[in-house]
Amino acid sequence: MGPALVAAxxxxxxxxxxxxxxxxxxxxxxxxxxxxxxxxxxxTLGQATRLVEDLFATWEDSLSRFTxxxxxxxxxxxxxRPVQVSRLFWFVMGRALEAARATDGVYDPSMGTHIVEAGYxxxxxxxxxxxxHVPGARSAGGSWRKIHLDPxxxxxxLPVGMRLDFGGIAKGLAVDAAVExxxxxxxxxxxxxxxxxxxxxxxxxxxxxWQIRVDVPDRPQxxxxxxxxxxxxSRLRRQxxxxxxxxxxxxxxxxxxxxxxxxxxxxxxxxLCAQADVAAKVALILGRAAGSDFLxxxxxxxxxxxxxxxVHTVGTWPIQGSA
Amino acid sequence: xxxxxPVPIEHKPTREQxxxxxxxxxxxxxxGAVAAFGIFWGLTGTNAVNVSGKNSxxxxxxxxxxxSDFFKNSGNNGLGSSSGGGGFASSSGx
Numbered sequence: 269m270g271p272a273l274v275a276a277x278x279x280x281x282x283x284x285x286x287x288x289x290x291x292x293x294x295x296x297x298x299x300x301x302x303x304x305x306x307x308x309x310x311x312t313l314g315q316a317t318r319l320v321e322d323l324f325a326t327w328e329d330s331l332s333r334f335t336x337x338x339x340x341x342x343x344x345x346x347x348x349r350p351v352q353v354s355r356l357f358w359f360v361m362g363r364a365l366e367a368a369r370a371t372d373g374v375y376d377p378s379m380g381t382h383i384v385e386a387g388y389x390x391x392x393x394x395x396x397x398x399x400x401h402v403p404g405a406r407s408a409g410g411s412w413r414k415i416h417l418d419p420x421x422x423x424x425x426l427p428v429g430m431r432l433d434f435g436g437i438a439k440g441l442a443v444d445a446a447v448e449x450x451x452x453x454x455x456x457x458x459x460x461x462x463x464x465x466x467x468x469x470x471x472x473x474x475x476x477x478w479q480i481r482v483d484v485p486d487r488p489q490x491x492x493x494x495x496x497x498x499x500x501x502s503r504l505r506r507q508x509x510x511x512x513x514x515x516x517x518x519x520x521x522x523x524x525x526x527x528x529x530x531x532x533x534x535x536x537x538x539x540l541c542a543q544a545d546v547a548a549k550v551a552l553i554l555g556r557a558a559g560s561d562f563l564x565x566x567x568x569x570x571x572x573x574x575x576x577x578x579v580h581t582v583g584t585w586p587i588q589g590s591a
Numbered sequence: 592x593x594x595x596x597p598v599p600i601e602h603k604p605t606r607e608q609x610x611x612x613x614x615x616x617x618x619x620x621x622x623g624a625v626a627a628f629g630i631f632w633g634l635t636g637t638n639a640v641n642v643s644g645k646n647s648x649x650x651x652x653x654x655x656x657x658x659s660d661f662f663k664n665s666g667n668n669g670l671g672s673s674s675g676g677g678g679f680a681s682s683s684g685x
Contacts (some may be wrong), residue, residue: 285677331603370661464683481678494669537667567666586672
C-alpha cells in the first residue's frame with residue numbers, strides 16, 4: 269500500500285461577507301460536487317432556483333464521472349465500441365472536441381485515465397481519506413483525436429484504454445444552459461454561479477453591473493461585471509500529496525501530469541461561461557506569456573496570479589484602484 | 592389502344608419555347624443539386640466535429656473549417672473597476 273493521499277484543499281472562500289443586491293434573493297443547492305448559487309429577483313427566486321437545480325440534476329446524472337450509473341461512466345466502460353448517446357451527451361461531447369481543437373489540445377477531454385491514476389478518482393470530498401499508490405509516469409494526452417463520432421446514429425466510440433473527463437467545461441456549459449433557460453422564462457436579471465464559474469444576465473435593480481469578488485491568493489479583488497461570464501482556474505484548491513509530490517487536478521495534456529505552471533490562478537471574463545472556463549484552464553497550463561497571448565488572441569480579459577504573489581492583467585481587466 | 596389526340600397546329604410550341612423550357616429545367620436541376628449539396632454539407636460538414644456518415648468519414652484529427660469556433664465572440668469588454676465591498680458572488684476557482 270502506498271503513502272496516504274492527503275488533501276490540502278484550501279477552505280472555500282465563498283464567504284459570508286457576500287452581499288445580495290437590493291430587491292434580489294439568493295438561492296443555494298449542491299450539485300456537481302460544489303455549491304451552486306442563484307441570484308434572482310426576490311419574487312421569482314424560488315422558481316429560478318428550482319429550474320436551475322432541475323437542470324443541473326439532469327446534467328449531473330448524465331455527465332458525472334463519479335457516478336457509476338451515469339451516461340459518462342457507461343461510455344467510458346464501453347471504450348472500443350460505439351455507444352449511442354443522449355442529445356445532451358452528444359452536445360457536450362461536440363463542444364468539448366471543439367474546445368480541444370481550438371486550443372490545440374491544451375484542453376483535453378480524454379484525460380480521464382490520467383486523472384484517476386493521479387489519485388483524483390472520486391469526488392474531492394472523499395479523496396483525503398483514500399490510500400493511493402504513487403502515480404507513475406504517464407504518457408501525454410491527445411487521445412481525443414481518436415474519438416469517433418457518428419452523427420447519423422449519434423454514437424460515440426472511444427479508443428480502447430481512454431476515459432473521458434469533461435472537467436469544468438460541463439459545468440460551464442450547464443451554467444450557460446441554465447442562464448438561457450431562465451432568460452426564456454423571463455427571469456432576468458439573474459446570476460448563476462457553479463463553484464466559482466458564473467454568468468450573468470441583465471443587471472441588478474438600480475445598478476449597472478454585478479460586483480464579483482475574485483479570490484486571488486492574499487489579495488482578493490472586486491470587479492464589476494456588466495454582462496457575460498467569469499471563471500477561475502486555480503491549482504491551489506484541489507491539491508493533495510502523493511509520494512512526497514504535490515499533486516493538483518489541472519493536468520497538462522502535453523506531459524500527462526499536473527501542470528508545472530508558475531501561475532497559481534487565472535480568472536477570465538468571456539461571453540460564455542464554458543469559454544471562460546476552458547480559457548482559464550488553458551492559460552494556467554500555458555503560463556504567463558503564452559497564456560496571455562492565447563487570451564488576447566480571443567479578445568478575453570483576465571487576471572493572472574503567479575506563485576510569487578504578483579498579479580498580471582490581460583485585455584480590459586481593470587487595474588485595481590483605477591476609476 | 593387509345594390513340595393520342597393530335598395537338599392542333601396552333602397549340603404546338605415553337606422551337607424557341609421548347610428551348611426556353613429546356614433552359615428552365617436546367618436551372619431547376621442546378622438549384623436542386625445545390626440544395627441537396629447544402630443539406631448534405633449541413634449534416635456532415637462545418638460544425639460537425641468528427642463525422643462518419645454513410646457517405647463521409649472524417650476523424651477528429653482532421654482540421655475543422657474554423658478551429659476557433661469554440662471561442663467565437665468570446666471577448667468580454669463588460670468589465671469595470673469596483674469601489675470594493677464584499678461582492679455579490681465569488682469567482683473562486685475550481
